[in-house]
Amino acid sequence: MKILFTGGGTGGHLMPIIAVAEQIKLLLSATGEKHEFLFIGPESFFNEAVINFGMPVKKIRAYKLRRYWSVKTITEFINFPIGIIQSLWHVYWFMPDAVFAKGGYASFSVVFAAWVYRIPVIIHESDSVAGLANIISSKLANKVAIAYESAGAFFSPKKIVFTGNPIRKEILEGNKEEAGEEFSLKKNGLPVIFVIGGSQGSQKINEILLQSVQGIIAKAQIIHQCGIENYEEIREEIAGWSMPHLENYHVVPFLRENIRDAYAASDIIVSRAGANSISEIVSVGKPSILIPLPTSASDHQLKNAYYFSSRGAAVMLEEENLTPNLLYDTIFGVLENKEKQMQMIRAARALAMPDAAKNIAEEIIKLGK
Secondary structure, eight states: OEEEEESSSSSSHHHHHHHHHHHHHHHHTTTTTEEEEEEEEEEEETTTHHHTTTOOOOOOOOOOOOOSOOOOHHHHTTTEEEEEEEHHHHHHHHOSSSEEEEOSSTTHHHHHHHHHTTTTTEEHHHHHSOHHHHHTTTOOOOOOEEGGGGGGGSGGGGGEOOOOOOOOOOGGGOOOOHHHHHHHOOOOOOOEEEOOOOOEEETTHHHHHHHHHHTTTTTTTEEEEEHHHHHHHHHHHHHHHOTTGGGEEEEEOOOOOOHHHHHHHHEEEOOOOOOOHHHHHHHTTTTTTEOOOOOOOGHHHHHHHHHHHHTSSSEEEEEGGGHHHHHHHHHHHHHHHHHHHHHHHHHHHOOOTTTHHHHHHHHHHHHOO
16 A cells, blocks of 8 residues: 655654554554555655655645745745645655645645545644644545544534544653663652753743753753754853752753653653644653743644643643743642642543554555555
């Protein structure tokens, strides 16, 4: 069976694609059926992970669908017809049995090409509020997989299947002991806080954390994923620090496979509220502090964070209210209240859908038959 994957260029699009591809491979292997995969999408830092998985990559131009006026709307428009032509070309020569589109503005061109060739398409909406690319693509798709019931309001009820958000099975295989070696964690009995800034990092989260780090590391250890672009600057800054307990602060640029060990070692996680990050956090059963990205389309991160905080799995802090004292108080408000911590762990586990990747893989295989 030939399966074509497409999506935006972020980790939130490509890591779930790998998770689904892994499950398709397992399901087809169990029946003795061969598989062939191809990914079509924009240039991305994460394409390397797709290639390492064993999936060829074809790059296309992508035109960002905007809900607002911008000069870039004009300058980027040339990419739209180019992306359509490239997609028609690549899809024709691969001619898959089914297409899985993970969303993002790059996916529409591929979905359109599949529709032209009458190839069945399933799209996946990971957020509580549907993205514009998926809303448009859904008109051409056969199925729409969703992770939140609220997202169903944006699509035809006849096409919807509730699957959850796919995560890589490796995420659940983290090792606390290995994390100690990888991140130079001390065996001092202090809790571990894992701060995730995303692949590019979050300037605001980095800023506030660095302002509050002296108080935090007196009572806890920190694993801080600061983002590749910010790493050298932060390393230079902390090189000039002379504060006590600095050995409890561990900064890394970006975690790939070993993020699972950081999850395993952590007692609480501070993160943006992207759908993929939250799905991984609840799947490993960790309490979290979610700080939604205020510029996310349709406030989807705010709505994601509200969904999980209202169900007791997370505490939501809005960026406009974020201060060093508030971050400190919120972290230790959870860590120093064991009953609250356990309630959040139970709530997170109850919201986890570890079989989401398998659910989606089964739907794709059904479409491709």
